[in-house]
Amino acid sequence: MRILLNNAIEHVVDDEKVELTLQSGETLQADVVIYGIGISANDQLAREANLDTANGIVIDEACRTCDPAIFAGGDVAITRLIMVHYTAAKAGETPITRRKLPLPQC
Structure with a gap:
């Protein structure tokens, strides 16, 4: 490889x-x-609006930003809920891969 x-x-x-x-x-x-x-999220407009950003727009579980009048969603939105989905996907990845490939068990 x-x-x-x-x-x-x-x-x-x-x-x-x-x-x-x-x-x-x-x-x-x-x-x-x-x-x-x-890729990196384009959070320029959010920064200009003085929203909290961290390589995206920081939101809570209801998609609220630090400004109560502004909501965000999609790939530019950063929340801990995304990590939950990512962790769940990673947890399911190994069993699926092992069924497809003859990988040794650890």
């Missing part, structure tokens, strides 16, 4: 092997390509 960080894929050809061209011009062939994209 080869892990490439800070690269961008320009072009992909799906044939018997996947062939992809990186933004640098390098061409690679692979059986499988796993591509991860990182």
Whole structure:
């Protein structure tokens, strides 16, 4: 397995092997390509409105911000409830993966 960080894929050809061209011009062939994209929430408007931000708009369980007249939701909203869903998803990931792949038990 080869892990490439800070690269961008320009072009992909799906044939018997996947062939992809990186933004640098390098061409690679692979059986499988796993591509991860990182983004940051655009909280500029929230910062201009003096809302609490932490790489997103901080909300409570009712989607309220620190301003009682402003609510937020979606990917830009940051709440501990998101972590609950993430933790639940991670907990279910291993049993599902073990059914699909012959991984050794720890």
